[in-house]
Amino acid sequence: MQRHTRTPRPGWQQTVEEQGLIYPLTRMPGGEFRPYWDESAYYSFTLPEIEALEDVVEDLHAMCLAAAAHIVEQDRFADLGLSDPRLVKRVAESWRRRAELPSLYGRFDLRYDGREPAKLLEYNADTPTSLVEAASPQWFWMEECFPGADQWNSLHERLVDAWRRQAELLPPGPVHFVHSEGDELGEDLMTVAYLRETAIQAGLQTEALSVEQIGWDHLAGRFVDDRFRFVRSCFKLYPWEWLATDRFGPHVLDTLDNGGGSGSTCWIEPAWKMLLSNKALLAILWELFPGHPNLLPAYLDGPRELATTTGYVSKPLLGREGAGVIVHRADPTCDGTVATAPPEPQVYQELAPLPDFDGNRVVLGAWVVEEEAAGLGIRESTGLITDEYARFLPHIIR
Numbered sequence: 291m292q293r294h295t296r297t298p299r300p301g302w303q304q305t306v307e308e309q310g311l312i313y314p315l316t317r318m319p320g321g322e323f324r325p326y327w328d329e330s331a332y333y334s335f336t337l338p339e340i341e342a343l344e345d346v347v348e349d350l351h352a353m354c355l356a357a358a359a360h361i362v363e364q365d366r367f368a369d370l371g372l373s374d375p376r377l378v379k380r381v382a383e384s385w386r387r388r389a390e391l392p393s394l395y396g397r398f399d400l401r402y403d404g405r406e407p408a409k410l411l412e413y414n415a416d417t418p419t420s421l422v423e424a425a426s427p428q429w430f431w432m433e434e435c436f437p438g439a440d441q442w443n444s445l446h447e448r449l450v451d452a453w454r455r456q457a458e459l460l461p462p463g464p465v466h467f468v469h470s471e472g473d474e475l476g477e478d479l480m481t482v483a484y485l486r487e488t489a490i491q492a493g494l495q496t497e498a499l500s501v502e503q504i505g506w507d508h509l510a511g512r513f514v515d516d517r518f519r520f521v522r523s524c525f526k527l528y529p530w531e532w533l534a535t536d537r538f539g540p541h542v543l544d545t546l547d548n549g550g551g552s553g554s555t556c557w558i559e560p561a562w563k564m565l566l567s568n569k570a571l572l573a574i575l576w577e578l579f580p581g582h583p584n585l586l587p588a589y590l591d592g593p594r595e596l597a598t599t600t601g602y603v604s605k606p607l608l609g610r611e612g613a614g615v616i617v618h619r620a621d622p623t624c625d626g627t628v629a630t631a632p633p634e635p636q637v638y639q640e641l642a643p644l645p646d647f648d649g650n651r652v653v654l655g656a657w658v659v660e661e662e663a664a665g666l667g668i669r670e671s672t673g674l675i676t677d678e679y680a681r682f683l684p685h686i687i688r
Contacts, residue, residue, distance in 0.1 A: 291335050291404025293647040298329045299434070306427040310484060313475045316679055327423060328681040329431060333652070333668055334688045339404060340442045340666075346408045346584050347398055347656045347663040353582075354413055357574045358385060358565040369590055370568045371607055371635050376543050377534050384546070384561035391547075391560040392456040393660065394485075394525075395421075395449065397667075399676070400654040403645035407583040410575070411642075411653065412605070416559050416567035417527050419477050420655055420682060421445070422484050424667030428684045440687040442666040446488065448659040453492035455660075461522040461547070461556055464495040466515060469527045471500045478527045485525060501528050506541055513538075513545065513555050523547075523556040530564045531608055533557070569607045569637045588639040597624040601641035606634050615675050617641060643674060651676070652683075 299305065303314050306327050316326040361367065362385045367378045384391060397418035402408040425445035432441045467486040469478040486496050503516045504524075513521040526533065533542055546561060547554035565571070572588040579585060587596060596602035598620055606614040614634075618641070644651035653676045655667040669680040 291333060291339060291402070293331055293333055293650070293652075295331045296329070296435075299431075302327070302329055305430075306423075309427045309430055310422050310480055311427045312480055313477050316681075318679060324679075324681075326681055327427065328670070328683050329435075331650075331683055333683060333685040335404075335442070335685065336688055337440075340687055343400075343402070343408060343442070343654070343656060343666070344663040346400070347658055348661070350398055350410055350413070350584060351396075351658050351661065351663075353575060353579055354415070354566050354571060357571055357578055358562065360578060361565050361574065362386070366574065369574065370565070370570045372564070374534075380543050380546050381561050381564055385565065388560065388562050390459060391562070392459050392523075392556065392558045393560055393563065394452055394456075394558060395657065395659045395664075396563075396566070397421075398656045398658065400656055401642050401644055402654050408654070409586050409642055410572070410584055411586070411639075412569055413566055413571060416563045417529050417610075418655075418657075419481050419527075420667050420669070421657070422477075422480050423682050424655065424657065424665055425449075425484065428667070431684045432686055436686050441685060442687065445657055445659065445665040448662065448664045449485065449488040450491045452660050453489045453494055457492065457494055459556075460494075463520065463522045464497045465489060465558075466497050466499045466504075466521050466524045468499045468501050468504065468524060471502045482525070482527050489525075501526065504538075506538060511545070513541070521555055523558065525558040529608070529610075530559075530561060530567070534561075567608075569605050569609070570635075572605075572637050572639055586640040586642055588637055590635075590637060592627050593618065593624075593638040594626045596620075596638065596640050597626045598622050602638050603641055604632065604636045604638055606632075606636060608634075613677075617674050644671075644676070653680075 306314050311327055314327040315323040318324055362382050372378050396415040398413055399411040400408045401411055429443050432439055467482045469482040473479055489496050499515050505514045507514045515521055545554045547556040573590045576585055576588045593602040601620040602618050604616045644653055650670045652670050657665040668683045668685055669676055670683055671680040
């Protein structure tokens, strides 16, 4: 794994915008703009490195499924902060019938430097973004700048194939693809638009909608779109913890399709993805697979030995884009307990500083489509936490 610098292509911003990346710049806290799509540098990997990472991703995915099964079988929902009995019941039902429910994709965030084993930082299993740039502009950049090279990137083909396979699981009628109007950057909009395009290429009938446009027909007891058609299946880039608890949450649970029920809505991703998108998963994984080379020690009851040895990071169970993540350095005087209770449940994970390439801290976003490793996206930051100000860099296989 190596980092290289190069001169960006003339007109790069217009180029990537035409390829679907309509958010190529990031507004910084001071108001200035900086490239989010950053092709002033790129990373290269050897083929054995990529093959090893593919194996790691598929192993991690299998372990996550085993952890989900453990949560359901041992009734560990409280560890995830899930206390509503109706919601718990629905999630458990969804898990038990997962073979009948469409589940599309996820993104593992990994610490990797090309020398030590990759370590799981977290799993974005419900509403992962940075998909558009990983699947499309990155590939076209490689074809233009490094013709004849290769890239860990079969995202588009695998997504189309996944929709083809899962079409028979869907109820009749179009699949509604929805995002929230609260998305100011256009990232959610374009992620959903791209996934809709892969579904269209797979032969599915689709409709575009915003979450805010979904209505409720009191007489029929069904969700409807802006033209009063029933929403029988819906891909939503909208977190399950919001969907299940907002104003229409009770209707979601009442009509949740856990396997083709009449008068219900099939949501994609399915409700069982709540078991994987919650950072309590990190602690349960360490409990089930202690010492695994691709895991970091993590706990739910406090940092334990991490407080005095390696240091740790505390993460909200449902945080996104680095929000709420706090880095704690090792303190020999600490007894491994938390002095004051945090405002929301946390997971405490070993501090594993991101690899530093010339002052740039890098995290790998490794994608999985259904059960298979499918591609790689790379983000860089200058700080210890990969947050909303991170940059996306392309890669090639040497």
